Amino acid sequence: MTLPEDIIILSNEASESLARRIALQLDIPFTRVLKKFFTDGEVYHAFPQDIAGKYIVIIGATHDDVSLQELIDLIDGCRYYRAKRVNVIVPYLGYSTMEQAKPDSNEIPKGITRTRQIFRARPDFVAFIDLHSEAVLHAHRGDVQTQHITTSKLIVQKIKELQLENLVLVSPDYGRSKWVARLAGQLNVPHTAADKDRYAMDKTMVSQVASVVKGKTAVICDDMIRTGGSIIQTAQRCREAGARETIIFATHLVLAGQSREKFKEHGITRIIGADTYPGVESDDLLDLFSVAPLVADVLKGHLRLS
Known part of the structure; x- marks a missing residue:
């Protein structure tokens, strides 16, 4: 059993509204990641509390490149600060319709490559909602547990x-x-x-x-x-x-x-x-x-x- 006080719910900026609704359903406070912008365009992130040994839930849609990178930074950051488990919910997966390349097209199947980037950040669990194709679930290597949530x-x-x-x-x-x-x-x-x-x-x-x-x-x-x-x-x-x-x-x-x-x-x-x-x-x-x-x-x- 996991105690509510051992769970921290985070999100990338894109999915904060949904993350707050999920947190409300679980009766667990939503934790907002500290975020600042430097003059040169670089972005600063910091967790507002110690997350070592905690069960982290990150809600993060990847509808654009900025949101994808922010999600990856959050996952990697949780690993850096020794979270016990990192659980990710991807409400919307960008490029999900590009799950395969047409024969002889030399196309990059970005549905696969973008999903691999998420898996390579080493989350323990990733769930996607209403995928266009489940082919992207097979993009990972290693011990990442996946789930396809249908509405x-x-x-x-x-x-x-x-x-x-x-x-x-x-x-x-x-x-x-x-x-x-x-x-x-x-x-x-x-x-x-x-x-x-x-x-x-x-x-x-x-x-x-x-x-x-x-x-x-x-x-x-x-x-x-x-x-x-x-x-x-x-x-x-x-x-x-x-x-x-x-x-x-x-x-x-x-x-x-x-x-x-x-x-x-x-x-x-x-x-x-x-x-x-x-x-x-x-x-x-x-x-x-x-x-x-x-x-x-x-x-x-x-x-x-x-």
Whole structure:
């Protein structure tokens, strides 16, 4: 058993809001790392207390290079000051869609290389939330324990709370169809997948959605929304196929560029997602649910919290 007073919860700057919510669920104070900026751009970090012999939990999304480096510095710093165990939760893994290189492309599979950087900092345990591909879990060498946390339970719960009638779950491509099928099985509703082709690095075309959506509420589910192009096209194809209404679920709400405006221009007024991506909050477009209870349960089991 691990006593609450032996646990210290930290985060990189990007994930502080989520870390505070997780700490609240565990009834353990959040500890903010001291951070200062030097004139030349270098960054100073310091732990505000002695961490030797403590069980450390670090919450850290890696959506940009600065956040990744800060997470690595925190892990390494915990090792330097002899923490007993270092446990890391990565709510959002940057470059997760680049988990492999295309044949003969000479591409760097940054989903793998970035994950290796985290593992090489020598944490004891790393958990990721709703990975695009579990291939990155095999990027490490050594004794790092890993876990893939899925938000399926929270999504099913949220859909049930909406009390929708006559619904069908829709995957925006066949790559996510197995995951969507599992959600549909838990809800005891039908499911289908859109036909999607990629014609450029970040450009896709959705050609059609099966007529099973006719007269139904189409609930489009994906692991992330970046620019929103595929989701918008899938919603359009659902309407063309006779869907009465479209609702969008996605775990990671990146919403890059002008994606918010694009959604509104295409009549999409509500997107439901998690609080995994830094800086995203509920507003007139976004309806967020928190992964904090889910992560807290994982940590309680992993740490055998008394």
